[in-house]
Structures are given as structure tokens and as C-alpha cells.
Amino acid sequence: MNRLAGKVAIVTGGASGMGRATVMRFLADGAKVVVADLNETNGAETLAVAKANGHGDRVAFIRCDVAKEADMAATVALAESRFGTLDIAYLNAGVGGAFGPIAETSVEDWDYTFAVLTRSVFLGMKHASLAMKKHGPNGEKRGGVILVTASIAGMVGGGGSHAYSAAKAGVISLIENVAAELGPDRIRVVGIAPGVISTPLVHRGRPDKYEKQFSQQPWPDRGEPDVIADVASFLVSDEARFITGETVKVDGGLLAQGVALWGTGADNAFMKSAGVNRGTTGEAMVVRNLQQSEKK
Ligand SMILES: NC(=O)c1ccc[n+]([C@@H]2O[C@H](COP(=O)([O-])OP(=O)(O)OC[C@H]3O[C@@H](n4cnc5c(N)ncnc54)[C@H](O)[C@@H]3O)[C@@H](O)[C@H]2O)c1
Incomplete structure (x- = not known):
């Protein structure tokens, strides 16, 4: 399917897990993609996979710390300089962050969690929207789509650590509020709330060890990264043109x-x-x- 033909996207956290799966999906759907990630080794590996699939001329990598404003601005600038514009920003990078009892959580670890999971989304929305507000060649509003990886942990208790869950709840609120602001500019803001997905963040290289976590939901299949990539591709496409301010659960019925x-x-x-x-x-x-x- 070529539903993203001609579109230019950035994918933060695109070097691993559901980010990498979505990079491959966007490329297969015809988009040009900037992969932004802190992990340069996995970034190079992602580019090598893209090249092996015949997409080498439509993909670029930038080392980016999503918690830093200059890095997010540079990521958006690279999309514009290399591929001419920015249509899609998938703000997906994340870590597990601080965990443990509330009295054992340090301010430093709490702030790190919110910087990577929540400040990054604010920065991504800020710089992506600035680029998407630029007018097209005939003065028209070009608009765009900002997609964010939230989590079911931000929707209900017990899905993650205190800091992680609170940071993701903040992201879900941002999606709703910023969507209302940017709608008139034809910029949609949408989210995906994954349930348990089999990525290195969860299984740390040992998917076999975490069967209990991967089989909690009613749906019998394990949540593999491609279940997120498929929904991401739809949400950023024109087929989803009237969906904004919405965070879609992709959790195999876990919250249901x-x-x-x-x-x-x-x-x-x-x-x-x-x-x-x-x-x-x-x-x-x-x-x-x-x-x-x-x-x-
Ligand atoms: N796997 C799950 O079950 C699950 C569930 C709900 C939400 N999520 C969220 O999905 C997103 C993707 O996670 P994943 O499971 O694919 O994990 P992953 O570890 O496979 O991929 C995350 C990527 O983000 C990058 N990253 C981390 N901190 C960064 C930073 N400061 N700057 C730039 N890049 C950074 C990592 O290097 C990595 O490549 C995260 O936001 C995570 O919180 C995951």
C-alpha cells in the first residue's frame, strides 16, 4: 500500500522496538523517514535494514536526545533540509524511567523520567507544529500529523511504575489539549496507548522470560511491534483525517x-x-x- 507516498516523517525512538517497526512500515507505505534516536548503534542497524529492503534513499538517521530542545529542533530541521518538508512527527522515544516505592524515588530519577517521556513530547509538538504551520507553495495551510506513543499505564492504575504512569498520563492530556489548538491549522494530534508489546524495553533481550506479562490480555496473540506500526500508519494517513485529540488503545483488550x-x-x-x-x-x-x- 502506498498510503504515505510523498510524505516526510520523523520517528523518535525509531532505532528499536515499535519505533523501528513503524519506520519500516512508513517506508513500505512510501514515506521518507528521519530516524531520531540516542542509540547510534541501533540507529545504524535500522538504516541497514531499511537499505536491505530497498529504501536506502528515503531514510536518514540523526543522533537525538528527545529531552533536549536543540536536538528536537535539529531533527525537524533535518527532515526539511534532506526531504524538503515535514508532514508527520511520530513522538515515540521512551524508557522505563524511575521505579520503586514513592519514598525511594529520587528527584533526579523522577525528573529524568518526565524529561524523556513528557518534556520530549512538548518539545516535539512545539517544533513539529512550527514546521507544519509553514504555508505550502500556493499559500495553503499544509498542516500535518503529530502522533505520540502514550501507554495504557497513563489511563489506569497498576500498568507501570508511579513516575512512568504519571508521565504517560501527562502525554495523554497534552494530545487532547494541543489537538484543540492546532485543529484550525489542519494539524492533527493523535496518540496510541499500547498494552504489553514485545520489545527490548520490556523483555530486555529475553522474550521467553516474560510470557506472564505478554499473555495478560484477552486476545490470544502476543502484542508484537507490528501491531503498533499498522495502527500508526493508519492514524497518520489521510484515511484518519477526521480523528484528532484521540488516544487509541492498542492493547488486545487488556483495559476492557x-x-x-x-x-x-x-x-x-x-x-x-x-x-x-x-x-x-x-x-x-x-x-x-x-x-x-x-x-x-
Ligand atoms: N513495549 C511496551 O509494552 C510499551 C507499552 C506502552 C508504551 N510503550 C512506549 O512505547 C515507546 C517505544 O518503546 P519500545 O517498547 O519500542 O522500547 P524500545 O526500548 O525498544 O525503543 C525505545 C527507543 O527509544 C530510544 N530512546 C530512549 N530515550 C531516548 C532519548 N532520550 N532520546 C532519543 N531516543 C531515546 C531508545 O534508544 C530506543 O531506541 C516508549 O515511549 C514506551 O514508553 C511501550
């Missing part, structure tokens, strides 16, 4: 499962019998034991 007070899956008490509970009306409750009828 909710607090799971009555168990999950086959262990959910509500799945073992069927009928109707008429409360304290004095009318009889009707119960069919599904497990007994199954045994017959």
Missing part, C-alpha cells in the same frame, strides 16, 4: 478486562452460569449451571 473482580477468561464467575438475579425483590433468582450442562 477492567478490574476483573470476578476473575478473567474461563475463570470469570459470570461465565460459569447463566440466568437472572432479581436482587432483594423477593422474586426468585434463576440460575443455569453451564459447567454441569457441559459435562452431560
